[in-house]
Amino acid sequence: MSEMIESVLHEKRVFEPAKEFAQRARIKSMTEYEALYKRAEEDLEGFWGDVARELHWFEPWSQVLEWNLPDSRWFVGGKTNISYNCLDRHLITERRNKAALIWEGEPGDQRILTYQQLHREVCLFANALESLGVKKGDRVAIYLPLIPEAAIAMLACARIGAPHSIVFGGFSAEALRDRVDDAGAKVVITADGGWRRGKVVPLKDNTDKALENSEISHVIVVKRCENDIAWRNGRDHWWHELVADASAKHEAPAHDAEHPLFMLYTSGTTGKPKGILHTTGGYMVGTYFTTRMVFDLREEDTFWCTADVGWITGHSYIVYGPLANGAACVMYEGAPNYPEPDRFWDLCEKYEVSVFYTAPTAIRAFHRWGDQWVDKHDLSSLRLLGTVGEPINPEAWMWYHNKIGGGRCPIVDTWWQTETGAIMISPLPGATPTKPGSATRPLPGIIADVVKKDGTSCAANEGGFLVIKQPWPSMLRTIYRDHDRFIKTYFGEIQGFYFAGDGARRDEDGYFWIMGRVDDVINVAGHRLSTMEVESALVAHENVAEAAVVGRPDEVTGQAIVAFVTPMSGVAAGEELGVELRKHVTDQIGALARPAQIRFADALPKTRSGKIMRRLLRDIASGSTAKGDLTTLEDASILEKLAQERGDEE
Ligand code: 7RM
Numbered sequence: 165m166s167e168m169i170e171s172v173l174h175e176k177r178v179f180e181p182a183k184e185f186a187q188r189a190r191i192k193s194m195t196e197y198e199a200l201y202k203r204a205e206e207d208l209e210g211f212w213g214d215v216a217r218e219l220h221w222f223e224p225w226s227q228v229l230e231w232n233l234p235d236s237r238w239f240v241g242g243k244t245n246i247s248y249n250c251l252d253r254h255l256i257t258e259r260r261n262k263a264a265l266i267w268e269g270e271p272g273d274q275r276i277l278t279y280q281q282l283h284r285e286v287c288l289f290a291n292a293l294e295s296l297g298v299k300k301g302d303r304v305a306i307y308l309p310l311i312p313e314a315a316i317a318m319l320a321c322a323r324i325g326a327p328h329s330i331v332f333g334g335f336s337a338e339a340l341r342d343r344v345d346d347a348g349a350k351v352v353i354t355a356d357g358g359w360r361r362g363k364v365v366p367l368k369d370n371t372d373k374a375l376e377n378s379e380i381s382h383v384i385v386v387k388r389c390e391n392d393i394a395w396r397n398g399r400d401h402w403w404h405e406l407v408a409d410a411s412a413k414h415e416a417p418a419h420d421a422e423h424p425l426f427m428l429y430t431s432g433t434t435g436k437p438k439g440i441l442h443t444t445g446g447y448m449v450g451t452y453f454t455t456r457m458v459f460d461l462r463e464e465d466t467f468w469c470t471a472d473v474g475w476i477t478g479h480s481y482i483v484y485g486p487l488a489n490g491a492a493c494v495m496y497e498g499a500p501n502y503p504e505p506d507r508f509w510d511l512c513e514k515y516e517v518s519v520f521y522t523a524p525t526a527i528r529a530f531h532r533w534g535d536q537w538v539d540k541h542d543l544s545s546l547r548l549l550g551t552v553g554e555p556i557n558p559e560a561w562m563w564y565h566n567k568i569g570g571g572r573c574p575i576v577d578t579w580w581q582t583e584t585g586a587i588m589i590s591p592l593p594g595a596t597p598t599k600p601g602s603a604t605r606p607l608p609g610i611i612a613d614v615v616k617k618d619g620t621s622c623a624a625n626e627g628g629f630l631v632i633k634q635p636w637p638s639m640l641r642t643i644y645r646d647h648d649r650f651i652k653t654y655f656g657e658i659q660g661f662y663f664a665g666d667g668a669r670r671d672e673d674g675y676f677w678i679m680g681r682v683d684d685v686i687n688v689a690g691h692r693l694s695t696m697e698v699e700s701a702l703v704a705h706e707n708v709a710e711a712a713v714v715g716r717p718d719e720v721t722g723q724a725i726v727a728f729v730t731p732m733s734g735v736a737a738g739e740e741l742g743v744e745l746r747k748h749v750t751d752q753i754g755a756l757a758r759p760a761q762i763r764f765a766d767a768l769p770k771t772r773s774g775k776i777m778r779r780l781l782r783d784i785a786s787g788s789t790a791k792g793d794l795t796t797l798e799d800a801s802i803l804e805k806l807a808q809e810r811g812d813e814e
Contacts, residue, residue, distance in 0.1 A: 189594020272500025309358025450638025
């Protein structure tokens, strides 16, 4: 790399928190951070117990933590209700008539729900669910656009103790079917459609397809787009009709701290997504604490996390964390560039957003669309910016800092996972000097390290495995119906520690630099996908003999999917098959898994034992020549052919 490029890509400056910001912040200096960190490290249970006591418990716990590696139980014997803590708790304070959700639909329609109104809607819907026979412990699948009903449904499920399983609205009917089946859901909540770039996403049609051979007895449908949909009498119910008949009184029952709150499916190394299971008390404490600390929340803040509730970021930082803190949350249904590439900045200006949390892929897209879209808007209400989902390249960080944050807003680069439930490594905005591209230091209560395979710590700047050495309240408890896989995946790699699947290094200041996944998981636009999942979809097509999927670097989405495909003999490779296969992957998984490039080959490079050498394919996909040890390659001529094949680019 030439020196000039190096200097653009690696911003070496350290950014101190602005004085005015630090003065009002909860944690005002690194000395305060270090003291809190040390206190938590020395007395993990005392520390988390103190945090938990800020919330409402119907019955106190007898023990903060019961730890039998790899199983942890938090706030043992304690009884609480997260819906009560997000709603009822605020109704006896001045937050009663404060905005809880400030929602805007893609077409521009608006709804603002105060805490009192949101509480009422949740109670109505909790009663509606119960009237259909939903009981504590029953699973409920949610397949909705980003509309207030999504949050209402989550909080109503949580209230009655029916674990929800949200399936992102961008997933296909096939993907929905797998997740509904695995969860054994009793009810599916969906909508006639959702708005995306001016078009209707046919959620009810997809649901009908997904449930074709299913016994599911109830489907609840929100009227959103007023498009024509098929209707099955007896099974299908309109949301608005159910709540019209329901009572608005619903007393929140006390649930055990370890009662399952939700599962959320995420990609792992194999083709089958894992149902990550979170429980009530620990998840509540973790999301409450991190929202307050990382975003340094103030009563007057307007907080906007741009994720979808279909991902963990939406669960923790659109719904549970902010509402547990009594925050005012913005929620926006549609695309960031609809009708124009300034929609986000339009919303920030209109609602005077003060804390803004988004993904690096979005930042890079906005950067590319041009500064003129930002310049049209007054963004002076912003005081704090955040990122999540993938490493942020220093160039995007600088643009975010200067152009969006006007050079005055701290940036919190937050590292965490579906499995961790809440933010783990992040600056505290009033205290931590930031370095573009680093998530900086673990939060108090989080004992993180970078280690070698044998579990010993790496030296400064030495690359290794990112592990968490002590349990934390919001950690996953299991993979739904597959506890063995839970043990193997997270505690089987590095003896004694939780292994996140990420490579990382710690610099001389103890700052963490995440280097990305060490497994076959790729990160496209902040979404986790397993290459195996896409491969399984491709080889399921009748014209495909073999397929290998890898990630290649992409300027906007971080990584992009490249599929190497060997067609069945007699099948013509070419554009037509490429189009067909892309559509096929979209049908099987969803548009987020559609390959950016499909390259056809008579054969794939394999080891002598028959394993596809993905390492070589990664090199080819990213445009360089295959490097490294080629001695195990069975037929070297394949490589040359592959490198010449240009493939079908979208
Ligand atoms: C919240 C979320 C988790 C994976 C994780 C990392 C990557 C997330 C950052 C990051 C570098 C970050 N959950 N990741 N945040 N990498 N810096 N700040 O994204 O389960 O969908 O993904 O995402 O690889 O393991 S997730």
